Amino acid sequence: MRILGLDVGNKTVGVAVSDPLGVIATGVTTIERVGIRKDTGKILDYIREYGCETVVMGLPLSLDGSDSVQTQNVREFRRMLENKLKSSGPLSKVKVEWQDERYSTVEAEEVLIEANMSREDRKKIIDRQAAIVILQRYLDRMPAEDKR
Numbered sequence: 001m002r003i004l005g006l007d008v009g010n011k012t013v014g015v016a017v018s019d020p021l022g023v024i025a026t027g028v029t030t031i032e033r034v035g036i037r038k039d040t041g042k043i044l045d046y047i048r049e050y051g052c053e054t055v056v057m058g059l060p061l062s063l064d065g066s067d068s069v070q071t072q073n074v075r076e077f078r079r080m081l082e083n084k085l086k087s088s089g090p091l092s093k094v095k096v097e098w099q100d101e102r103y104s105t106v107e108a109e110e111v112l113i114e115a116n117m118s119r120e121d122r123k124k125i126i127d128r129q130a131a132i133v134i135l136q137r138y139l140d141r142m143p144a145e146d147k148r
Helices: 036-050 069-086 104-114 119-141
Strands: 002-008 012-018 025-032 052-059 095-100
Touching: 002 036, 002 069, 002 119, 012 036, 012 119, 025 036, 025 119, 036 052, 036 069, 052 069, 052 119, 069 095, 095 119, 104 119
Parallel strands: 002 052, 052 095
Antiparallel strands: 002 012, 012 025
């Protein structure tokens, strides 16, 4: 059982995937956004490639837990992705779930700084690293019996 993790932003989408046992999240890529239809189409390609049964999307809530403009954009991205999954035949059973992403970029940045990565290099992979953080949080809270 593999799970795809997404950090959806206005300019990029960070993508991560779990190992087959659902224990460890690994970065895959950062997708440059070109349009919601094409972007969600690329996500479907990764779901197929890795045989994912679930997609976990970071939900960008405000610090007080309320929705922001970005929250609404990500909700729209999810709606489009779910519609594409439903109309894709074999992928119609793929679930899409939320994971609170508050502080995920801060945590990702700290990991990259600890790795002595330059500011310029961090900019290139921060969204992929944030997707890893989002997916790992989800994996860590999953009961062991759900990982089989």
